[in-house]
Amino acid sequence: MEETLRKALAEKQSAVDSQGNAVRALKAAKAAKADVDAAIEALNGLKLEKASIEKQLQATVSGGGDGSLNREAFRQTVNNTLERRLFYVPSFKIYRGVAGLFDYGPPGCAVKSNVLGFWRQHFVLEENMLEVDCPCVTPEVVLKASGHVDKFTDLMVKDEKTGTCYRADHLLKDFCNEKLQKDLSITAEKAAELKHVLAVLDDLSSEELGAKIKEYGITAPDTKNPLSDPYPFNLMFQTSIGPSGLSPGYMRPETAQGIFVNFKDLYYYNGKKLPFAAAQIGQAFRNEISPRQGLLRVREFTLAEIEHFVDPENKSHPKFSEVANLEFLMFPREEQMSGHSAKKIPLGEAVSRGIVNNETLGYFIGRVYLFLTRLGIDKDRLRFRQHLANEMAHYAADCWDAEIESSYGWIECVGIADRSAYDLRAHSDKSGVALVAEEKFSEPREVEKLVINPVKKELGLAFKGNQRMVVEALEAMNEKEALEMKATLESKGETEFLVCTLGKNVTITKSMVTISKEIKKEHQRVFTPSVIEPSFGIGRIIYCLFEHSFYMRPSKAGDEQLNVFRFPPLVAPIKCTVFPLVQNQQYEEVAKVISQSLTTAGISHKIDITGTSIGKRYARTDELGVPFAITVDSTSSVTIRERDSKDQIRVDVEQAALVIKEVTDGRRTWADVWSTYPHQSSASADDEL
């Protein structure tokens, strides 16, 4: 569609150009006025047609009319509300803030605490995970082993005059998007090229990125100054541990490493049984080059990570059947490659058809789906996208992201990866401590083993002082090399053999080594467990939850739009407000008694005894997402109002806290309560606004 339009536009442009030339030629030749007028009319006609195509193209590239504009406006409204009600604010605001750092104010902090509490209940408690709590300050050796010191970088370019830094890929991405959306004059070929650049952006080397930036003439966005070549910038906050200045350290970029380095202790704690999972909630830090997108790309954030250790030969999961019937949007690699969109697939089918690599990975995908939707994430704007081959680390067996659609597009909020044995092996190698599990066989098993026996006497005669190096090289052969050597020695009697430590080939004869396969009895199997890692970006989930929960409705008078967050009670920052209908000591006493009962029941609530109209007080708490309000309008019974339906029931003073407790705990639904208690007429306080 877009391509067709671009081609039509180019054709129309050249038609306009040649008609323009024709008009000029007629004028130059002093042609008859009627002829000139006719030619001009034709030119204007072509221009109108061109404008019409331009309009269609504009609509196409900006994603269906003014959708992006609506998204911006929606985001603005949500964020204004969030900042005004202190869900979050830029950190250190009185000092003009720091990009990428945000504070959660009281309601945001309560939402976060509720999300983390539910995470603990849903994952740690229900799955009997081993929770740990490790420091953020991490010595260099740990992050050297994990690869972060060498590879946790983004490519950066500098404004050559001011020194301001930018992410190289972001500049290129912005340039391509801008060009595609706003420059209607580019050819279909150029458009295709820019789209290709966007598609392979993550794979471009430093040199390729630099070349593209030069080719497109991209300059610093703020100053239009030339840019430096791209160079890698490590995203970890560096520091120094202790006073000597000799122990470099970093603020951890993820919490996972704290679990890996403790694997041995945790495995023993679990009675040396697999599978088991460890979990950690904590701060992580990434020194982003130039953070944007508000709460979605920040320099410090809360991660909740699970490392599920499993036998690589058995990735089945005993509770998989509990999630097998779930059906939700999945976006497998093949669908992405063939340009299709996400589609609903039953999880059991996705695993049995091999779309999802194994049951354990599938089980966690299902549990993540339940977690997110119970928080209030809209299931129609949640999809599980499989990583493409070029996105996945070479060691990963399979990887899926839970992506949530927000006004910024689809946002990766949870990564669920089967990382195989990579992390444990990396720390085993670096630390010299074996991070392995054992499987004791009930009966010893016979295993065929390759045995390489260098004949030291012969080797000593042949190689003298180099004997040890040759012996070690022979013993280090893998099975394939050894069997090839065996065959060659048997057929030719000798073979050339590269000894790396000597830096040369030597001749090995048949008498110098025996290579054979032997049957051995083994009593156990020692192996490095695979790890399946669901990793949750808590701040991103919360931000998407804010967007999915937000809606507006007209006030009763119809003269203004009121903001509401439809948080489920589980998530709501305050579960209940208590309002004396009018300022009156008796009502305030009742309100205090109810407040005391709510406190005892552990329900977070707020009393509002201001003289503001009850309607305004409802509106204020709707904007905080408070699901229930108790209005004290007599000394014996009170009104309880539900936020979204605005339905109201009458309940005895003594029972009010209990009812709130039941509906916020999830032990009763509002519908159930609604059918039990007398209803309050709609000609109620809500009208007073």
Add this chain to the structure above:
Amino acid sequence: MEETLRKALAEKQSAVDSQGNAVRALKAAKAAKADVDAAIEALNGLKLEKASIEKQLQATVSGGGDGSLNREAFRQTVNNTLERRLFYVPSFKIYRGVAGLFDYGPPGCAVKSNVLGFWRQHFVLEENMLEVDCPCVTPEVVLKASGHVDKFTDLMVKDEKTGTCYRADHLLKDFCNEKLQKDLSITAEKAAELKHVLAVLDDLSSEELGAKIKEYGITAPDTKNPLSDPYPFNLMFQTSIGPSGLSPGYMRPETAQGIFVNFKDLYYYNGKKLPFAAAQIGQAFRNEISPRQGLLRVREFTLAEIEHFVDPENKSHPKFSEVANLEFLMFPREEQMSGHSAKKIPLGEAVSRGIVNNETLGYFIGRVYLFLTRLGIDKDRLRFRQHLANEMAHYAADCWDAEIESSYGWIECVGIADRSAYDLRAHSDKSGVALVAEEKFSEPREVEKLVINPVKKELGLAFKGNQRMVVEALEAMNEKEALEMKATLESKGETEFLVCTLGKNVTITKSMVTISKEIKKEHQRVFTPSVIEPSFGIGRIIYCLFEHSFYMRPSKAGDEQLNVFRFPPLVAPIKCTVFPLVQNQQYEEVAKVISQSLTTAGISHKIDITGTSIGKRYARTDELGVPFAITVDSTSSVTIRERDSKDQIRVDVEQAALVIKEVTDGRRTWADVWSTYPHQSSASADDEL
């Protein structure tokens, strides 16, 4: 006592010396053997008397016999248990760890999570505090304003050969303590001097510390090499925000600053009403020079801080009466100065007698007492110690530490300080944003105000181009200066006046300025609130809780000592274990059903289906502080055992989870349950160990 003994010892020593001389003189004079023998006998008698005094002195200085030895042994046992059961372990152990960094393993992490949950309930929820969550990464300007960049330092000395760093005051402290406890030969005067050094240790300047280290000849503990002069080392972990290298930042050393910089927003959020409190739980960081004392002095730790903002003219507290009758160990400044020990004082009396500065401070002291004792801190090993004048910042109105006695001595675990307006003023000054509160008067008040009116015409004639500077200097006078000038002008007609911006005195005559007092009407009062700050070191509280909860009891067979943590259910890492008595499918099914009910009820628990004897399984969970165990020994009813009494009751399978829920929630006591259900005979499973 100690002084008397030291004097007696010195006298006895000189008696021994002179008797020794006498013996030698007799021998030299070849005196009669009987005389020599008698003299020797007298000498030996004196030596015995000296030894006896030495023994008494040793006992006195080492704090009552072998107490310190017992404390060390006790600590070793507790810590071995804690590390073995993964309550905590040194971080990054496989890489040989980093001093001052520790991981909480599964049970420690659960205890921490329970302590923080209760803190939120007890403070944030019950007091309606505004909880916030700010980043750890903090830009320099904030910590410059708070004083941390300039003053958050410890004095450090370096081993001049190896470069190893030590805290200067710790070395001096260790030297004095060692000398006092182990060197019995020092004089009473010397002992008094060393004690004086210990008392003023915190007040010593860098030069004084250095001089003492030189005077006492203190060398590096590990190498005995000479030490450098002391110099300040800033305890904050420094880093750089963003890629430019131009924005220094630090990992916050406390969470409080995040609250102060948000004061204005929080005050508005609270409807511009005082008092209110904000709270924050989070990580804080101190790059200790050479951390020791395990969990008590670490480089990264969790703080829970409250900033209660209050009108400096009204520090009463509406709920003070709720804590006024509490009576616990308090250690006021006067008692410390006069060498007395802490004593029980009713809190109401402490406030009314002015020992505690104000009701709000007193209220928090009471709430902290309740918090700590409900966690399981032994009230007899908890005291509230008032800061001495030399410990308090100049701006602080009053300051009390909740100190808990552990094997390391009395440990400051909570600081409760009235910091007056210091912090808000510091950030107002630095940021230029007014951090103030307003009190609207119900009726306007008449206030006498000083008015300075420079007469610009006269000043212009006299000072020409310097007029503006003179005007500004006149207007900037404080009340005292202005009234003095007024008096001088009235009596002498002119006066000399220093204009700083001109750097010289000018002559001001009567016609150049009018100074008067006028009555003005004011509608409100604008002021900087005082802040009362209870600040909790969560890791320290948890460590002390471990020590206070630990005890040992003999196994049934009496052949070994078993470890128990007597955590209250509120704190216990796991509330309940479920044991099938024998390995048997039926019992395991019942155990699973009960486990499911416990999960639904949100009770953390563990099933143990190993074939280990039930007694051993009890012992294992006693060591984790699990308060209740359900043993499945039939398919219809089960045994519930309480950890400390080892009492057992019989309960129907369907009711087991409910009973556990009630006793762990605190809705029923064990005594109550014990009186309701049939008892299991003592000839029970517990004997099987």
